[in-house]
Amino acid sequence: MFEGVEWLFFDMGNTLFDEQRAFEHRIREMAQIAGVEYEWLYGEAVALYGQHKKGDLALARRLGTELPRWHKEDEAPYEDAEECLRTLSQKYKIGIIANQSPGTAERLEKYGLLRYIDLVAASAEERVSKPDLRIFQIALDKCGCTPARAVMIGDRVDNDIIPAKAMGMHTIWLRCGIWRDWQITDEQEQADCVVHSLAEICKYL
Numbered sequence: 001m002f003e004g005v006e007w008l009f010f011d012m013g014n015t016l017f018d019e020q021r022a023f024e025h026r027i028r029e030m031a032q033i034a035g036v037e038y039e040w041l042y043g044e045a046v047a048l049y050g051q052h053k054k055g056d057l058a059l060a061r062r063l064g065t066e067l068p069r070w071h072k073e074d075e076a077p078y079e080d081a082e083e084c085l086r087t088l089s090q091k092y093k094i095g096i097i098a099n100q101s102p103g104t105a106e107r108l109e110k111y112g113l114l115r116y117i118d119l120v121a122a123s124a125e126e127r128v129s130k131p132d133l134r135i136f137q138i139a140l141d142k143c144g145c146t147p148a149r150a151v152m153i154g155d156r157v158d159n160d161i162i163p164a165k166a167m168g169m170h171t172i173w174l175r176c177g178i179w180r181d182w183q184i185t186d187e188q189e190q191a192d193c194v195v196h197s198l199a200e201i202c203k204y205l
Helices: 020-034 039-052 055-063 083-088 104-110 134-144 157-165
Strands: 007-010 093-098 117-123 150-154 170-174 193-195
Touching: 020 039, 020 055, 020 170, 083 093, 093 104, 093 134, 104 117, 117 134, 134 157, 150 157, 157 170
Parallel strands: 007 093, 007 150, 093 117, 150 170, 170 193
Antiparallel strands: none
């Protein structure tokens, strides 16, 4: 399936980094602002994500409240992130293609992950965001890799799988986090491989 692959590109949020605590923090603050029950609001948000909608943003608009800031300090790498990167970096070049605020490389360095990564293409620095195909092309151009020799690994079908496939890249959907209930409706959304943890990726690559 992945014969001839040279580069693996990872998303960050809900792929290498667990965003669950940050998501819960935002929903809890929104519930306080709107004067509604946290459990109800959380359930509504998750249900909306399953319908291909950004649940927290949609609910903020529905309730007429501001969307609380994202607490990036609540994010942390998944427990198996370092072992996954260490293992795969022995065979492949590793890159990042992610929609992130400034300082992505510094955050990776903070957690000891940057040593396994050969290229970082983040939206804040590249001034273009996924699903725009340009950020994928920027990453491929920087590393001198053709799409057919690259794999995109991410948690979002809309931001990771669809555009990467359009580029001609291989794709792995890491089905976890708030986008895990996305329902595949057509071929362009179908990843080459679906996994539920970073450790599972190592079985296929």
